Amino acid sequence: MRVTKYFETFMRKNKNADEHWCTYMFFVVLRLVLVFIPQLGYVHPDEFFQSTEIFIGEHFQLEHIRSWEFNSTFPLRSVAVSLITLKIPLNLLEIIAVNLRGFFGIDIICSYTYLVFPRLVMCILSFVNDWSLYKVCQLYSLRYEIRLLALGSSHVMLIFGTRTFSNSIEMAISSVLLYLVAECMIHSNTVIYKKEFLEERYEKADSIGERVKIWKLKNALPPHNYNRLLLMSTLCVAGVFNRPTFLLFGAPMVFYWMLRGMGTKSVSFKHFNLRMALFCLSAVPATLLFTIIDSFYYKYLTMGELHMVQIGINNFVFTPWNFIKYNIDPTKTAQHGLHPRYIHLLVNIPLLYNILGVIALVAFGQQMLRFFKAEYQGLPRAQSIVGLMSAAIFAPVFFMSLINHQEARFLIPFTFPIVLLHSPKLVTGFCTSYPFKEEHPFLRFVYEKFLCSRASARYLLKTWYTLNIALVIFFGFIHQSGVFPLAQHFETSMQTKAPNENLHLITSHVYSFPLSFVNIPSSGLVRVNRHTGQKYRHRKDFYLYEYGSTDLSKLILKLKIILNHCETKQQTQKLKYRLYLAIPASLTDQLHEVAYKSNMTSIDYELIKVFYPHLSTEALPNPFGRHPCDLNTPIDDLKGTCQVPASFQAKDDFLSMAYLSRQFSAFAHQFGLALYKFEIKHNKRIY
Template sequence: MRVTKYFESFMRKNKNTADEHWCTYLFFCVLRIVLVFIPQLGYVHPDEFFQSTEIFIGEHFQLEHIRSWEYNSTFPLRSVAVSQLTLKLPLNLLEILAVNLRGFFGIDIICSYTYLVFPRLVMCALSFVNDWSLYKVCQLYNLRYEIRLLALGSSHIMLIFGTRTFSNSIEMAITSVLLYLVAECMIHSNTVIYKREFLEERYEKADSIGEKVKIWKLKNALPTHNYNRLLLMSTLCVAGVFNRPTFLLFGAPMVFYWMLRGMGTKSVSFKHFNMRMGLFCLSAIPAILLFTLIDSFYYKYLTLGEIHMFQVSINNFVFTPWNFIKYNIDSDKTAQHGLHPRYIHLLVNIPLLYNVLGVITLVAFGQQMLRFFKAEYQGLPRAQSIVGLMSASIFAPVFFMSLINHQEPRFLIPFTFPIILLHSPKLVTGFCTAYPFKEDHPFLRFFYEKFLCSRASAKYLLKTWYTLNIALLIFFGFLHQSGVFPLTQHFETAMQNKAPDVNLHLITSHVYSFPLSFVNIPSTGLTRVNRRTGQKYRYRKDFYLYEYGSTDLYKLILKLKIIINHCETKQRLQKLRYHVYLAIPASLTDQLNQVVYKSNMTSIDYELTKVFYPHLSTEALPNPFGRHPCDVNTPKDDLKGTCQVFDGREDFLSVAYLSRQFSAFVHQFGLSLYRFELKRKSKSSAMV
């Protein structure tokens, strides 16, 4: 009776916990969608725009845009085949919707906000493929899906990277689907092989002809399993490689496990492994040809005219994955993007991306290596098990990717599925529920009792997981380089409201690359035709962008002088007025004023026109001991008229001084926009 009551109480407690995890997961799903529309202003990496939206939005809507060097027609490194499906097709639907809204309701939705949000909405929908794949695998193997979905949904990887237009996010979705397909094929093959071998034994032991006939019919009725999901898997692998050739490293362990399933039994031999490999390669050929044709047409290597005239040769085709590989195996070229030690992926990037689960993953891997070297092979996962598949899908790619000297955390986000599946239950159970080593060593026992056992760690792991993911969400989603998009919106409005004879010049420094397509300027490189008169025309270029990275401020001011001097000459000769703006992090405001003063720029006037909050540039971190903006800027730069005059004799420990210093520090989390112009009363107005 007591056992029954205890069992019922235990089951009721587990059900309540599962319901709580499920409801929390649904909350994070809603949050993922809401964060797309708010939207997140954080700017994770330039590739977020310049390998996707900047190219395809600029081309589709015929806007001024910056074409990344990777899309150079001479030696293209990036395929557009997958992007045509994930971005180009949805943009066509968006354009149809925009035309109808403009025609019937007079509502224009084509603006910078739409350019930012709509592609992210597409990526957000794609991100739920990861959730679906995880749920299906949990169902197949009878695993607890609530805590796993909760860990996946609450991860900043899904809330940020999952909704951003990174090729890595598409790679993560393809990896998740492929893992589900392989896991399904593994369990299906195991089931069919077990039934087949069972029926074969029964057939041999059967006494009567009738029983043998019955068993023979049952055996022939078993479904096939050798080549399940063959075409779908090969097509997904080709799509993954064309999207990002590093998928070769992620997909190889999964494809190997798909070919390996059933090996070692009576029904499956090494011949089947070779047959699967050969048919897999043959099944990939149609997708390879299709994607190669799409890229060849896009980069103008192949045209319909050449096909019509039968003037087609091998030089009319471009294979972008091979170009990508050739570029990245050259260490001198990859060094231009930054050099990193070989251990960065394993010891830094995995803990940074997955925090608690990253540490658990590394500890579990170390534990397996220790068991292997101590010859405790029974404690290792079986080669053809789901644990073996997921472990190989993590550490085999990590090993090979660590050989590349340029390593970024986002390269590892396809690991999300296997890490969550293997280790997320430990967020509520602790690292280990039992002593994991065969021998009782004093140091290992102490380490287990203090850090690994459920009693010591379970109470804090889930809270730590939430805290760190929320902190990373705030940092990358709403703080890091988050003034860049509002800056594009500001100039979108400025371009719409300016006079026709005015040119705008924007100089940026110590910020990420400026997505020019968001300014919504019609392309000046395209020839257009007036439908009424048939006359051809082009738009005049009236917006100029100068990006100087992390250039020294003295050199930056020198370049700014040259630009103003050129604009003055153009104004005299062509009667074109101009406005010159400089956008830099607010943390450099004090330094900028000092440089301007030391440069003796007596003929140039400048003022602060706007500050975009919040904004944090790691290239120019705020100084906690910096001066307050009211002490740095001139009175006319006080945008809201809130500056108070201090005589500088306050007590350093007074509340007024500390609060003012704190205010000075907070004000540095912004992106300042300055306007520079010549003083018209100066005699040397033509020269700077």
């Protein structure tokens, strides 16, 4: 009977494992598919302006916006890691593009490629996290199917893992480093155990022959003290140069690597100090290499100075130190937004990891409670894999919470340890046994209804899927998702416009516009005609004006000034122009109202296109906004238009299906990015 029950349990576990593995493979395919669709959602300006906007613009010699962090006078960002993750792949892309153009006449260099190709590189890099998780599970005989499933289905991997954030690279480096530390820990424990066992056998041996045999076995044991030393130190240097916050993520891992075997007969505090010293020395070559790369890029160091051996300390720039100096100043970080200290712990972790984030916080709170109650036997061992993963989560959270500017994406490097520790609870439930010491009716009710395996296992995995799908849809396809189609629209417009025509684009209440996606040759570079040898520059014919969340009344004043300037240049230099304004569709009502009040009788404007879907949190849709039939209302006829039909004026009719459907349609159509064209009526000037 027992054998039959065991066999049934074994078969059920294997069936679940196969299901989890197949579902994980589905999410692997989905991760790749979401890159090529592509996701039009725009998570944060840093995904472009700290990576693709700079390197695509420079590589393909396009008009682009160089963010302040890449200012040569005080550079905060290193380019060393980006050369590997972006520059080298872009060279490969260019070779492929040249051959396709030459042999097949196909031109793949366009805005779609600029968006998708870097994300494809990041997507491939993201599988480093999956590989590291699988290897650690194998090392410690853990169930890898459910852990890989949780990792693959997380919106952190599907969205953030495939975006060109420095945080995504930081996550990959952290995962590899955790795997290396975990491998070194189990290797050291195995070698130390065998060594101490052989030493005991050696002391108890009765004959010289047996002692010689044991001595040979002891000397045949592999070394373990400095395993992976050079690789780990190089990874740490790469992580710090990529993003100096890696110091906070890498420190617990390196500490555990140095702590291996402490407290045994074989490893003493002297070994800990020696490991630390050698680790620092091993990091010197990579530090020098990355510093030299940055110094050449920012023109602090030139080949001429190198050839003449005219090199001093001022010829080198150490970007991580500049980054740290900037971010330890609260007044400077406050310019990017102030957040309470608890945001990371109570908001960002649940936002990123939903159910797993809550489970991790509860587990950490339980450990802290046991610690303060001196129940040390219930805590994980200091040198265990659970101790390593717990430290890799909460040590960085503590120190990062001391910084007054906090964003959720800063925390994605500890995706690996959260998934490894807590993802099995998505199928087993919160608790397999009663977790409270005291027997209380309320605690027993909470356990039976919410925490026990039978109660919680039914809904945890479903809730995990539901929340992650919702976040993928929001960040991947709705949030600021009209910006890239807007860039594609102007890419086409620039190719079809007249030679003596300038295009002007004003944006407001949207994220920064990635100029490189418009695919315009740079006007700042001197080029040489291959046939005549004559030097020339491309004329600047696209102008971008970004006004953030400027009040619309002030925006209209700025628009009038730009329009007047364009009109003047058209009359004096015969330069035609087209002036556009891009704002969220939710501001359409307000735009018409402000335009009417500002007496723009000499200006015509019309709605050219609305890019759906698009949601700007800076201008949320109004449930009581006007219907889209009135989006293109002329100013002269603005007053009194788009009123509620007479059939809806009665109080009872406001709850009719016709009125409700009309209002729902009006609300839904506000999830767009509206593009307006402005021009002077009959060549009148504005004063």
